[in-house]
Amino acid sequence: MAKSFSRIEDDDDDIEDETMNVTLDLIKNRDDIEKQRETIWALHLLLADGINIHSILGQSKGYQQTQHFTQQFTILKSLNNIQVFIKEFEIDPELDDQRLEEFSKGLRDYVFLLCYFGKKRDTSHRRVLEAWIIEMRLRYKSDEALEENTTIDSLMSGKLIPSKRVRTYFKTLYNRTKKNWQIQSQEEMEKLGGVDFIVNSLQDEWDYFISVIPPPSLILAYRQRALMPKTSFDRIYPNNKMINFYKKIEPRSTIQKPRVKWTPEEELLLMRGMFKYDTQWAKIYEVYFSSTEFSGRTPVNLKDKARSAEFKANYAEFSGSHRKKKVVESEDDDFDLDGEDEDDEEEEFHSATENGQTGKYTDESEFDYSDLEKVRRKSPKKTTTTNNNNNNKKQSPSKSTTKEKEKDKQGKKRKEQEDDYEEEEEEEMEEEEEQEEEEEEEEEQDDEYSSDYSYEEEEEEEDKEKAKKKKGVMAPLKKKSVPKKPVSKKLGAKKSAASTTNASSTTPSSSSRKRDEYIYNSDSEDEQDEPSTTRKKPSPGVAKKPSSAPPPKAAPQKAHKAPASVKKSKPN
DNA sequence: CTCTACCATTTGCGACTCAC
């Protein structure tokens, strides 16, 4: 995804500079670059005419659509520099294009840099990489025009760990890109200034990067919302007049359809559907809601309803532990550093559903209204208006829980709930086991690999006995007795965690808010030392070396990072 | 003000095509 400038001819030469259009197009392949460079020259002419860059860019749709404001900044800066250069040295672009070319290198590099990315999917990942590339260039190319602390780090100081999948994909993208770069001549490579860092960067550096770079969601947030205090933006770009970093929030364009409350019947069906099809909303819809009776609902509605944390959590807790586990998984995702065992866990989850129902029901049809009531009762009702005759909508405790996380209360509630369901003896058993699991799990966390389970499970008992006979010391074997209740248990164990997690981050809005908070808090917490060093130290240390030589920066950062990554990869 | 149904946008993933 590269940008270039092309001039859109106006009818006459009566080109009122102020209304000139400049578009930013995507470069789809390498061949286009030359063509785009030509357009850059055309742009030079405009610049030489003293055209108002701000007014040009301000009207450029492509420019406005440029996803990341650092890109905008880069473009703007390049243009500015060129214009100043032209002006200062009284260059005639048509006669002295050698010098001009030299000076506009930055702009072309920028164009060049981005040309290797496809334009369709996975834009956010690409965006992350782009941001990183730009940062690297800024950092290692010693650009005096920038404030000392003008780095991606300083702009997006949040530290949030992308999910494993994102990272994996991201790494793939990176490698692919790197490969492409390597194909280029050394000359070209040098032109890129700073990119050599990417090409030559060490694994550790890469690991550091992917662990610190803000995930797509954060970047998205920056783009969509003014999460970053405006003041800091102003501080960084004090003279900015044009870059509108804050997206204007447009009012909803469509008329909202009338709100339809969920009836108990619908909730019950949804519950059944979730039991049977989990989060396959389309399937659930097809099976349970496609009849005319519920024609008002859509798969998206089902999903939204199910997203209601209480519904999900309670359902999960009530029907089977594995559900809950999934909920937890997704929530932890962002903060899960290692992510190494994610897949395994997923497998566990699936096998749990497939093999033996870990829940209390083996058939979704076993749900009935009483169950629904139970599910509802599970969530503490907020003393609400008494008019809730038919739908005692589980008033979400989100408020109180989110804010205060009253664990005590929850504990009480749990007890009450347990009382309620004492009839079902199994549950108690399960819970006991779960507790055991919880304890054991902590010990085990390192080596919880589902792959082992199947074997161990079968042989375990025998081994145990043998082991005991031979060496009671065999600690490892003892531990293995834990995985005994492998799949379902483990999942179950997470149940409790899930309930707390869910309770605390229930309402979508609140959860998102929380997330944001976390992002910024994290910066101030553990990130503080890191970035602070990173920002203040490295960039100076590095920036001071105009050389494009691979960064010394990695060292300090690595120091921080290494332990973390090591910690995570340890399990092997 | 809170809850939550509804809306908008992004992300994940499998399927497909095409070039090598």
Place this chain on the structure above:
DNA sequence: GTGAGTCGCAAATGGTAGAG
């Protein structure tokens, strides 16, 4: 066969606004 680039669809996520 393999890898890259696309695309379609469904799920996930972030956000808005009506109702009480």
